[in-house]
Amino acid sequence: GENVEQHPSTLSVQEGDSAVIKCTYSDSASNYFPWYKQELGKGPQLIIDIRSNVGEKKDQRIAVTLNKTAKHFSLHITETQPEDSAVYFCAASLLNTGNQFYFGTGTSLTVIP
Amino acid sequence: NAGVTQTPKFQVLKTGQSMTLQCAQDMNHEYMSWYRQDPGMGLRLIHYSVGAGITDQGEVPNGYNVSRSTTEDFPLRLLSAAPSQTSVYFCASGQGNTIYFGEGSWLTVV
Numbered sequence: 383g384e385n386v387e388q389h390p391s392t393l394s395v396q397e398g399d400s401a402v403i404k405c406t407y408s409d410s411a412s413n414y415f416p417w418y419k420q421e422l423g424k425g426p427q428l429i430i431d432i433r434s435n436v437g438e439k440k441d442q443r444i445a446v447t448l449n450k451t452a453k454h455f456s457l458h459i460t461e462t463q464p465e466d467s468a469v470y471f472c473a474a475s476l477l478n479t480g481n482q483f484y485f486g487t488g489t490s491l492t493v494i495p
Numbered sequence: 496n497a498g499v500t501q502t503p504k505f506q507v508l509k510t511g512q513s514m515t516l517q518c519a520q521d522m523n524h525e526y527m528s529w530y531r532q533d534p535g536m537g538l539r540l541i542h543y544s545v546g547a548g549i550t551d552q553g554e555v556p557n558g559y560n561v562s563r564s565t566t567e568d569f570p571l572r573l574l575s576a577a578p579s580q581t582s583v584y585f586c587a588s589g590q591g592n593t594i595y596f597g598e599g600s601w602l603t604v605v
Contacts, residue, residue, distance in 0.1 A: 383554075391535070414592055425499075425585050425596030426538070471537060477592055482553070485530075487537040 384409040386474050388486025395462050396494050403489045405472035406454040412474040415455045416483070417446060420469045429470075430457070433477065462493045498522065499597035501586050507603045508576045516571040516600050518586035526589045527569040531555065531582040532599075538585065544569055576604045 385408040395401045407415075413434035418426035432439045432446045432455065439446050443462075448455040459466055469490050473483040502517045520527065528543035530553075540553030544563040558580060560572040569588075573580060581604045587594040 386537075388537070416593075418596075423599075425587075425598050427596070428593055431592070475592070482540065482543065483538075483594065484540075485538040487535055 384412055384474050384484040386472060386484045386486045388472050388489060390489060391487065392490045392492075394492045394494060397462060397464060399462055401459045401462050401466070401491055401493075403457045403470055403472070403491070404454060405456070405474075405486050406452075407474040407484075408453065409474070410450075410453065412476060412484075414475045414477045415446070415448060416473050416475070417457050418471045418473065418485075420471065420488075422468075426471055459491075462491075464493050464495050467491055467493045499586055499588050499595055501584075501597035501600050503600060504598070505601045507605060508573075509605055510576060510578060512576050513572070513574050514576065515573075516584055516586075516602070518569045518571065518597060519567050520569075520586075520588040520595075521567065522588060522590070522595070523566060524588040524590045524595075525566070526594070527563065528553070528587045528589075528594070529559070529561065529569070529571045530585045530587065530596075532585060533582050541571065541584075573602075578604045580604050 388405045416431035419429045420426040445458040469488045472486040475483045499520045525546045529541040530538040542561040544550045584600045586597040
């Protein structure tokens with residue numbers, strides 16, 4: 383089955399700096415890669431996703447890049463703010479196969495004011 | 496719009512007891528699933544369902560049962576709780592390629 387690895391497990395940045403979280407996947411058939419943000423005591427929420435036919439996608443301060451050849455994808459957060467502090471999970475899946483996601487182990491991001 | 500609702504939020508069980516975690520969604524999603532979240536291990540799929548009357552095992556199904564009699568509800572049953580089942584449990588529902596998580600259920604087995 384699919385194996386998703388995520389690094390780093392913890393990340394601290396100064397407010398205004400950028401944060402980068404990296405994930406690798408093992409199954410070359412995976413073609414959908416969402417990122418989830420989990421705030422303390424809450425369930426994960428989708429923040430951005432990318433499909434394998436796209437190399438990069440941006441949404442305001444958040445961007446995701448995908449390298450299919452190397453089987454890795456990354457989340458980039460620019461101009462970080464204290465409210466960005468949370469746990470971030472990457473995931474890999476096959477489109478339209480019943481939503482079976484394989485999650486990374488999570489990155490705890492702390493933005494220091 | 497309630498989304499995905501899980502009950503109870505917190506539960507303490509004794510080893511060997513049984514209980515059911517409830518999950519309901521009001522978005523008419525065909526897909527529902529249960530994950531457990533443990534420190535350093537991310538979210539692992541327990542069971543999932545692609546529609547009423549259809550369930551299947553995920554990555555870590557042992558010790559858990561599910562059923563899907565209606566589109567809205569997808570309960571998770573622990574028949575004989577073990578300390579290894581101490582975890583945070585998330586129910587999710589989805590349509591297409593997006594899944595929505597509930598707020599979680601914190602379960603402690605002593």
